[in-house]
Amino acid sequence: xxxxxxxxxxxxxxxxxxxxxxxxxxxxxxxxxxxxxxxxxxxxxxxxxxxxxxxxxxxxxxxxxxxxxxxxxxxxxxxxxxxxxxxxxxxxxxxxxxxxxxxxxxxxxxxxxxxxxxxxxxxxxxxxxxxxxxxxxxxxxxxxxxxxxxxxxxxxxxxxxxxxxxxxxxxxxxxxxxxxxxxxxxxxxxxxxxxxxxxxxxxxxxxxxxxxxxxxxxxxxxxxxxxxxxxxxxxxx
Amino acid sequence: xxxxxxxxxxxxxxxxxxxxxxxxxxxxxxxxxxxxxxxxxxxxxxxxxxxxxxxxxxxxxxxxxxxxxxxxxxxxxxxxxxxxxxxxxxxxxxxxxxxxxxxxxxxxxxxxxxxxxxxxxxxxxxxxxxxxxxxxxxxxxxxxxxxxxxxxxxxxxxxxxxxxxxxxxxxxxxxxxxxxxxxxxxxxxxxxxxxxxxxxxxxxxxxxxxxxxxxxxxxxxxxxxxxxxxxxxxxxx
Numbered sequence: 109x110x111x112x113x114x115x116x117x118x119x120x121x122x123x124x125x126x127x128x129x130x131x132x133x134x135x136x137x138x139x140x141x142x143x144x145x146x147x148x149x150x151x152x153x154x155x156x157x158x159x160x161x162x163x164x165x166x167x168x169x170x171x172x173x174x175x176x177x178x179x180x181x182x183x184x185x186x187x188x189x190x191x192x193x194x195x196x197x198x199x200x201x202x203x204x205x206x207x208x209x210x211x212x213x214x215x216x217x218x219x220x221x222x223x224x225x226x227x228x229x230x231x232x233x234x235x236x237x238x239x240x241x242x243x244x245x246x247x248x249x250x251x252x253x254x255x256x257x258x259x260x261x262x263x264x265x266x267x268x269x270x271x272x273x274x275x276x277x278x279x280x281x282x283x284x285x286x287x288x289x290x291x292x293x294x295x296x297x298x299x300x301x302x303x304x305x306x307x308x309x310x311x312x313x314x315x316x317x318x319x320x321x322x323x324x325x326x327x328x329x330x331x332x333x334x335x336x337x338x339x340x341x342x343x344x345x
Numbered sequence: 346x347x348x349x350x351x352x353x354x355x356x357x358x359x360x361x362x363x364x365x366x367x368x369x370x371x372x373x374x375x376x377x378x379x380x381x382x383x384x385x386x387x388x389x390x391x392x393x394x395x396x397x398x399x400x401x402x403x404x405x406x407x408x409x410x411x412x413x414x415x416x417x418x419x420x421x422x423x424x425x426x427x428x429x430x431x432x433x434x435x436x437x438x439x440x441x442x443x444x445x446x447x448x449x450x451x452x453x454x455x456x457x458x459x460x461x462x463x464x465x466x467x468x469x470x471x472x473x474x475x476x477x478x479x480x481x482x483x484x485x486x487x488x489x490x491x492x493x494x495x496x497x498x499x500x501x502x503x504x505x506x507x508x509x510x511x512x513x514x515x516x517x518x519x520x521x522x523x524x525x526x527x528x529x530x531x532x533x534x535x536x537x538x539x540x541x542x543x544x545x546x547x548x549x550x551x552x553x554x555x556x557x558x559x560x561x562x563x564x565x566x567x568x569x570x571x572x573x574x575x576x577x578x579x580x581x582x
Contacts, residue, residue: 180565207576208566246566290527328417329445329483335575339444342579 109244110139110147111159111171117151125149125159125171135161135169149173150249152240179249182210183345184297186271190217190304191256192333194227198238199334201229205242205252207341213271215257217312219304225258260312268319272299277321279303280340281313285325288343298344302336346481347376347384348396348408354388362386362396362408372398372406386410387486389477416486419447420582421534423508427454427541428493429570431464435475436571438466442479442489444578450508452494454549456541462495497549505556509536514558517577519544522562525580535581539573 111131119125127135135141141161150156155175163170191214192200204212216225228234239251257263276292279301292298301308301321308316313323331339348368356362364372372378378398387393392412400407428451429437441449453462465471476488494500513529516538529535538545538553545553550560568576 203572206566206568206572245569248566329443329485331443332482335440335443338572338575339579342576 109150109156109247109249111135111149112240112244112249113149113151115152115154119173119175123173123175124162125173126168127171128168132164132167132169135164136166141169147171148247149175150179150243150247151175152243153250155179156247156249180208180247182250182252183208183341184292184295185209185341185345186211186213186275186297186299187337187341188213188215188299188301189333189337190215190302190308191220191224192304193221193224194229196332196334197224197227197229200337201235201238202242202245203334203337205239205248206246207242207338208246208248208345209252209341210250211253211255213255213257213263215263215301216260217304218260218309219306225256230256261315264315264319268316272320275299277301277319278324278344279308279313279316279321280326280336281323282307282330283323283325285323288324288326288340290343291345300340300344302333302340305333346387346393346484346486348372348386349477349481349486350386350388352389352391356410356412360410360412361399362410363405364408365405369401369404369406372401373403378406384408385484386412387416387480387484388412389480390487392416393484393486417445417484419487419489420445420578421529421532422446422578422582423448423450423512423534423536424574424578425450425452425536425538426570426574427452427539427545428457428461429541430458430461431466433569433571434461434464434466437574438472438475439479439482440571440574442476442485443483444479444575445483445485446489446578447487448490448492450492450494450500452500452538453497454541455497455546456543462493467493498552501552501556505553509557512536514538514556515561515581516540516545516550516553516558517563517573518550518560519567520560520562522560525561525563525577527580528582537577537581539570539577542570 143161145161147159149159156177157175159171159173162172187209235254275297277299380398382398384396386396393414394412396408396410399409424446472491512534514536
């Protein structure tokens with residue numbers, strides 16, 4: 109996607125769009141668009157298609173937009189991820205949207221430093237911004253939903269039973285566990301939990317198992333969270 | 346792995362190791378090791394095991410090392426990767442070692458900027474450094490082999506036939522191709538080619554197909570190289 113439009117950005121009834129600001133800079137400086145060029149356009153949480161550049165100068169661009177395609181379907185996967193440290197969180201948020209995960213829960217864990225919850229990256233507008241970068245990369249328009257679960261025990265006890273009901277629930281954890289299985293049966297949804305650097309503690313694994321999660325292993329190599337996320341998503345979906 | 350030893354770092358016949366410099370700093374400042382602690386130790390391209398800290402101060406650490414385990418086996422995968430831009434290259438090198446890829450060829454492509462080949466990241470000592478970071482993360486000791494293929498056509502015409510002989514050869518390319526298959530049969534080796542941002546050009550795809558590569562697709566989402574590498578490795582291995 110070259111240009112992902114916010115819900116409030118209106119097209120004229122003839123499909124004419126005017127852009128300025130950051131989007132104009134992107135068209136001029138990154139895409140180096142000129143009159144007559146065709147670019148990929150999508151609307152956040154809406155359809156996508158193409159745009160033909162009719163006018164472009166330092167003040168504005170005028171684009172003739174046709175939104176006639178549906179975004180790709182989301183993966184049948186809910187991701188529960190122990191909140192990563194801020195530097196990694198940015199990349200993880202982009203990657204979650206890029207991979208097509210529809211629902212993300214950032215959860216607390218004993219090995220998540222309390223300070224991580226203070227990062228401005230977790231502000232709504234910031235999360236949306238990183239998600240949009242991932243969507244643009246992947247040619248998708250639909251923002252994942254995101255939930256911040258700052259307390260592990262109430263989340264696992266009160267929210268997880270509904271969340272995993274009728275679904276395949278797995279927790280990736282280093283150790284002598286069965287290997288990560290392959291894709292679920294069609295229409296079967298998977299809930300995948302991934303711990304922090306250093307892993308969930310035994311008490312947390314016990315609680316997740318009591319909530320119906322089966323531990324799985326990725327083998328002898330211990331992967332960073334950034335590598336484990338796409339690896340697990342690829343195997344499970 | 347907490348401490349990965351260079352080949353030239355000798356243990357005494359009793360398995361006693363003295364460390365100083367960067368490794369000592371890592372023990373003191375990152376691992377915060379103190380006397381009696383047990384750490385994970387490995388020898389580059391050799392065996393791995395544990396070390397007990399006997400002495401540690403600002404000048405040196407003395408560690409009683411037992412190397413009694415084999416490193417995990419490498420994946421049955423050779424990776425051909427169009428040289429990424431330098432910023433991404435660092436992370437890719439770490440990730441290649443972390444994932445257990447045994448053989449990497451960084452290759453040229455029409456869409457690889459010539460300047461990318463000038464980066465100091467490609468110097469031997471630098472590549473080894475990033476590989477070692479990946480190995481330490483993954484608890485492995487064996488450096489991948491790496492080849493720089495600065496010219497596409499001679500590489501494909503002269504080197505690829507031997508490289509793919511008897512192997513499953515696949516090129517990941519966006520488009521209307523069959524989906525990425527699952528793991529190969531046991532003992533079957535896979536050679537996987539991944540293009541640059543923007544993809545291989547049609548001429549390059551034609552040449553790879555002529556060399557026996559079958560194009561495969563990851564679906565409607567266009568993934569960054571950093572996400573595509575673990576995704577493809579996970580599906581194929």
